[in-house]
Amino acid sequence: MSDTVKYLLDEARLPKEWYNIVADLPRPPDPVLHPGTLKPVGPQDLEPLFPMALIQQEIAAERLVEIPGPVRDIYRQWRPSPLYRARRLERALGTPARIYYKYEGVSPAGSHKPNTAVAQAFYNKQAGVKRLTTETGAGQWGSALAFAGALFGLEVRVYMVKVSFEQKPYRKALMEAWGAQCVASPSSETSAGRRVLAEHADSPGSLGIAISEAVEVAARHADTKYALGSVLNHVLLHQTVIGQEALSQLEMADDYPDVIVGCTGGGSNFAGIAFPFIGARLRGGPDVRVVACEPSACPSLTRGRYAYDFGDTGHLTPLVRMHTLGSEFVPPGFHAGGLRYHGMAPLVSLLQELGLIESRAYSQTSCFEAGIQFARAEGILPAPEANHAVRGVVDEALRCKAEGVSRTILFNLCGHGHFDMQAYIDYQAGKLEELAHDEAALSSALAKLPKVAAE
Amino acid sequence: MSDTVKYLLDEARLPKEWYNIVADLPRPPDPVLHPGTLKPVGPQDLEPLFPMALIQQEIAAERLVEIPGPVRDIYRQWRPSPLYRARRLERALGTPARIYYKYEGVSPAGSHKPNTAVAQAFYNKQAGVKRLTTETGAGQWGSALAFAGALFGLEVRVYMVKVSFEQKPYRKALMEAWGAQCVASPSSETSAGRRVLAEHADSPGSLGIAISEAVEVAARHADTKYALGSVLNHVLLHQTVIGQEALSQLEMADDYPDVIVGCTGGGSNFAGIAFPFIGARLRGGPDVRVVACEPSACPSLTRGRYAYDFGDTGHLTPLVRMHTLGSEFVPPGFHAGGLRYHGMAPLVSLLQELGLIESRAYSQTSCFEAGIQFARAEGILPAPEANHAVRGVVDEALRCKAEGVSRTILFNLCGHGHFDMQAYIDYQAGKLEELAHDEAALSSALAKLPKVAAE
Numbered sequence: 001m002s003d004t005v006k007y008l009l010d011e012a013r014l015p016k017e018w019y020n021i022v023a024d025l026p027r028p029p030d031p032v033l034h035p036g037t038l039k040p041v042g043p044q045d046l047e048p049l050f051p052m053a054l055i056q057q058e059i060a061a062e063r064l065v066e067i068p069g070p071v072r073d074i075y076r077q078w079r080p081s082p083l084y085r086a087r088r089l090e091r092a093l094g095t096p097a098r099i100y101y102k103y104e105g106v107s108p109a110g111s112h113k114p115n116t117a118v119a120q121a122f123y124n125k126q127a128g129v130k131r132l133t134t135e136t137g138a139g140q141w142g143s144a145l146a147f148a149g150a151l152f153g154l155e156v157r158v159y160m161v162k163v164s165f166e167q168k169p170y171r172k173a174l175m176e177a178w179g180a181q182c183v184a185s186p187s188s189e190t191s192a193g194r195r196v197l198a199e200h201a202d203s204p205g206s207l208g209i210a211i212s213e214a215v216e217v218a219a220r221h222a223d224t225k226y227a228l229g230s231v232l233n234h235v236l237l238h239q240t241v242i243g244q245e246a247l248s249q250l251e252m253a254d255d256y257p258d259v260i261v262g263c264t265g266g267g268s269n270f271a272g273i274a275f276p277f278i279g280a281r282l283r284g285g286p287d288v289r290v291v292a293c294e295p296s297a298c299p300s301l302t303r304g305r306y307a308y309d310f311g312d313t314g315h316l317t318p319l320v321r322m323h324t325l326g327s328e329f330v331p332p333g334f335h336a337g338g339l340r341y342h343g344m345a346p347l348v349s350l351l352q353e354l355g356l357i358e359s360r361a362y363s364q365t366s367c368f369e370a371g372i373q374f375a376r377a378e379g380i381l382p383a384p385e386a387n388h389a390v391r392g393v394v395d396e397a398l399r400c401k402a403e404g405v406s407r408t409i410l411f412n413l414c415g416h417g418h419f420d421m422q423a424y425i426d427y428q429a430g431k432l433e434e435l436a437h438d439e440a441a442l443s444s445a446l447a448k449l450p451k452v453a454a455e
Numbered sequence: 456m457s458d459t460v461k462y463l464l465d466e467a468r469l470p471k472e473w474y475n476i477v478a479d480l481p482r483p484p485d486p487v488l489h490p491g492t493l494k495p496v497g498p499q500d501l502e503p504l505f506p507m508a509l510i511q512q513e514i515a516a517e518r519l520v521e522i523p524g525p526v527r528d529i530y531r532q533w534r535p536s537p538l539y540r541a542r543r544l545e546r547a548l549g550t551p552a553r554i555y556y557k558y559e560g561v562s563p564a565g566s567h568k569p570n571t572a573v574a575q576a577f578y579n580k581q582a583g584v585k586r587l588t589t590e591t592g593a594g595q596w597g598s599a600l601a602f603a604g605a606l607f608g609l610e611v612r613v614y615m616v617k618v619s620f621e622q623k624p625y626r627k628a629l630m631e632a633w634g635a636q637c638v639a640s641p642s643s644e645t646s647a648g649r650r651v652l653a654e655h656a657d658s659p660g661s662l663g664i665a666i667s668e669a670v671e672v673a674a675r676h677a678d679t680k681y682a683l684g685s686v687l688n689h690v691l692l693h694q695t696v697i698g699q700e701a702l703s704q705l706e707m708a709d710d711y712p713d714v715i716v717g718c719t720g721g722g723s724n725f726a727g728i729a730f731p732f733i734g735a736r737l738r739g740g741p742d743v744r745v746v747a748c749e750p751s752a753c754p755s756l757t758r759g760r761y762a763y764d765f766g767d768t769g770h771l772t773p774l775v776r777m778h779t780l781g782s783e784f785v786p787p788g789f790h791a792g793g794l795r796y797h798g799m800a801p802l803v804s805l806l807q808e809l810g811l812i813e814s815r816a817y818s819q820t821s822c823f824e825a826g827i828q829f830a831r832a833e834g835i836l837p838a839p840e841a842n843h844a845v846r847g848v849v850d851e852a853l854r855c856k857a858e859g860v861s862r863t864i865l866f867n868l869c870g871h872g873h874f875d876m877q878a879y880i881d882y883q884a885g886k887l888e889e890l891a892h893d894e895a896a897l898s899s900a901l902a903k904l905p906k907v908a909a910e
Binding site: 001002004006008011067070073074077084086106107108110147150151169170173174176177178179349372375376379380381419421422424425428 | 457458459461463466527528529531539561563565602605606624625627629631632633634653791827830831832834835836873874876877879882883
C-alpha cells in the first residue's frame with residue numbers, strides 16, 4: 001500500500017464562498033461593546049479601524065459570504081492546499097486510527113495566515129486605505145500581512161512583541177523582504193507604548209501591548225487601518241476555506257472525521273478547519289468530536305473565564321465576550337508565540353459554552369516531542385503552534401490503539417517551523433523549560449475583568 | 456486577466472522515468488578516472504562509495520531509466536511541483552516576455568535536492584546500507600538527505616563546511632530534527648580533516664574538504680556509503696523530473712520556451728530543468744537557448760578550464776572531465792553557499808563544450824536585488840542560489856522590453872530562502888560585499904590541475 005496518500009482538489013473546486021457559522025448557531029453571538037461606554041457598538045464605531053466591508057462581515061448573519069475574485073485569484077497560488085493521510089505516522093504509532101492532515105504551510109508565508117491577510121488587504125485597498133498597522137507575536141501573522149501588502153501595494157507597519165523581535169530577527173527580515181516595516185513593541189512611537197516604557201523600560205512586550213500600539217496608530221491616521229490576524233469573526237470566516245476544502249477532500253477519500261483537532265491561540269486556524277464540519281453537524285450532518293489544543297502556560301479555554309474583556313492591554317479595543325485570562329495576564333515566554341494571547345475568539349468561546357467543542361492543555365515539551373515524531377515520520381517540520389495539534393492527534397491515535405478502535409482523525413497542520421529553529425535547538429538540547437503560568441497572576445488578572453452589565 | 460496562473464499536473468502524470476541526456480548527445484561523456492592510476496575506472500572501483508544500482512545509472516546509456524515505485528511514492532508528497540506564470544513580475548518589469556517558473560521549494564526540505572536524495576536513499580536501503588555520509592555547504596543538500604534518511608530508516612552523517620556550520624545553526628537543527636548528525640568540517644574524525652587542521656587549525660572548510668571527509672568515512676566502513684548532492688550523472692538524472700514535468704505543463708499552457716535559465720553550482724537543478732528540453736532539441740525538436748547563471752566569485756563555467764580534475768580537495772574521489780577552477784581553489788565566502796564549488800557537472804560542462812548552453816556570471820548583490828524584486832512581485836522569497844537564475848531572467852526579460860520582442864522564458868526556482876535570512880539581512884542593510892575571486896589564487900589552482908594523458 002502506498003505511503004503517500006495526497007488528496008488534491010482541482011482549482012475549480014477552490015471554495016467560492018466563506019462559511020459563516022453564525023447562521024447555524026442556536027443563538028447569536030453576544031454584541032461587541034464600546035471600550036468607553038460599555039454599550040454595544042454600531043458599525044460606524046469600528047470605522048476608524050476597519051473598512052466597512054470587513055465590519056459588515058464581522059456582523060454578518062448569512063451562511064455564505066462570497067470570496068471576491070481577486071482574493072480567490074491570489075489564493076490559487078497555493079490553494080486548494082493538500083490533504084494528506086499520515087500513513088507513516090499511523091505505522092510509527094501502531095494505531096488503527098486513520099489520520100489526515102490539511103497542510104497550510106504551503107502558502108508563501110508558511111502558514112494559514114495569508115487566507116485572511118489577503119482578504120483584509122484586498123478590502124482595505126478597495127476602500128482606498130494606504131497603510132495597515134498590525135501586531136505580531138511569533139511573526140507568522142506579520143509575515144502574512146507583509147506578503148499580502150506587497151501584492152496589493154499597501155504599506156504595512158508591524159508592531160512585533162519585543163521579546164520575539166529580539167529572538168527572531170529572521171522573521172523581521174522576511175517582513176522587510178516583502179517591503180513591510182517591523183518595529184519592536186513597546187515602542188516610543190505611541191502613547192500606549194510610551195506608557196508601558198515609562199513604567200518598565202525593559203518590558204518584553206506582549207500581544208496585548210502590541211495591539212494597543214497598532215490600534216492607536218490606525219485610529220490616528222485617516223489613510224491607515226488596523227488588521228488583526230485572529231480572534232475576530234471576519235478573520236475566522238476567511239479561514240473557513242481550510243475546512244471547506246477538507247470536506248471535499250475527505251469526500252474524495254470516502255471518509256469522514258470522528259475527531260477534528262486544532263491548536264488554539266486566538267482561534268483562527270482551529271475555526272478554519274473545524275467550523276465547516278461543526279456547521280454540517282448543526283444542520284443535521286454526522287456527529288463529530290472537536291478538540292482544541294492549547295498551551296498549558298496560556299490556558300484560555302481550559303482555565304479562562306467566559307466574560308467580556310478587552311482585546312488589548314491598553315484598553316483601546318472594543319470588548320468581546322470570550323474565554324479570557326484577563327487582559328493584564330502576561331503568559332510566560334514559551335516558544336509557541338502564536339498562542340500567547342490572553343483571550344480566545346468569541347465564536348470559539350461560544351462553541352465551547354454550547355458544548356460543541358472540547359479543549360485540552362499541553363505542556364510545551366510534550367508538544368515538541370510530538371512534533372519531532374511527526375517530522376521523522378511525515379517529513380514536514382511543524383511550527384511550535386502546530387505541535388499542539390500534533391500532540392492532541394498522537395494522544396487520540398494512541399487512545400484508538402489502546403481501545404482497539406479505528407477512528408478517523410483530521411487535523412490542521414497550520415504552518416511549518418522554518419522560522420522556529422531556535423525552539424527546536426533548545427528542545428533537542430534538553431533546554432526547553434516546562435513553563436507554567438503564575439496562578440497568583442492569573443487570579444489577579446481575572447479579578448480585574450471589567451464589570452459589564454450585559455453579562 | 457488573472458494574476459495567478461498555475462499549471463498543476465495530475466498525479467498520474469508524475470514522470471515514470473528519469474531522462475538520460477547521454478542517449479541523445481552527439482558524443483559520449485569522457486570516462487571517469489581512478490585517483491591513483493589516472494586510468495578509467497570500472498563499476499567495481501566505485502563500489503566502496505555507491506550501491507551498484509547508482510553506479511549503473513552513472514554510466515547508463517539508455518534514454519529512459521525507470522523510477523522505482525517507492526521513490527515515485529515519496530515524490531508524490533510534493534510532486535508534480537507547480538509551474539507558475541510570473542505575471543506580476545512581468546508587469547513590474549514592463550516586459551512583453553512571458554516568464555514561467557517551476558517551483559521546487561514545495562518539497563519538505565525546501566529545494567529540488569530531495570528529488571535525488573530520496574532516490575539515493577532508496578537504492579542504498581535496497582542494497583542493505585545502514586548509514587550514509589555526505590557533505591553540505593549551505594545546507595540544502597544535507598537537509599534533503601536527512602529528510603530522505605528519516606523516511607527510509609537510514610543513519611545520515613553530514614559534514615558541513617565549518618563557516619556555514621557556524622553561520623547557519625538552523626540548518627543543523629533541521630537536519631537533527633530529522634534524526635541526522637551534522638559535524639563541522641574539517642573535523643578531527645578523519646585523516647583528511649586532521650591533515651587540514653594540522654596546517655590551518657582555524658580553517659573555515661570548503662566543499663572540497665567536506666567531500667574528502669565524507670568519502671573517507673564511507674570507504675572505511677562496509678555498512679556505510681557516500682551520497683553526493685550534485686555533479687555526478689546519476690544525480691543530474693534524478694533531477695530531470697523537473698524538466699519533464701515542465702514540458703507537460705507548458706503544453707497545458709500551449710507555450711514553449713525560447714530561453715531556459717537556471718543557476719549552477721554543481722549543475723543539478725540546472726540540468727533538471729534544462730536537459731529534457733535540450734534532449735528534445737537534439738531529437739529534432741524546437742530550438743531553445745539555455746543559460747547557466749553562476750556567481751562571479753566562483754565562475755567555473757565562465758572562467759574555469761575544461762579539464763580532468765578531482766572532485767575534492769583531499770584527492771580521494773575519482774577524476775572527471777569538467778569545467779573546473781582547480782580543486783585547490785577556495786571561493787570567497789559569498790552567501791549562495793550551494794554554488795561555492797570548484798567544479799561543474801561533467802554533463803553540463805560537455806554541453807557547454809558542444810555549444811548547447813551558454814553561461815553568465817553575476818555578482819551577489821545584483822542577484823539579491825533581483826531576488827527582492829521577485830519576492831515583492833510573486834510573493835515567494837528565493838534562496839540566494841536561485842537568485843542567480845532570477846537575475847538572469849530579469850535581464851532576459853528587460854532585453855525583450857528593449858528589443859520590443861516577446862519571448863517565452865522558463866526558469867527553475869530551485870528553493871526558498873527561509874534558511875538564508877542572514878544573507879537578506881546583510882543585503883538589506885547594505886552590508887553585502889561584492890566579492891570577487893582572487894585571480895592569483897585561480898591561476899595557481901589552475902596551474903596545479905593534474906596532468907592526465909587522456910586529454
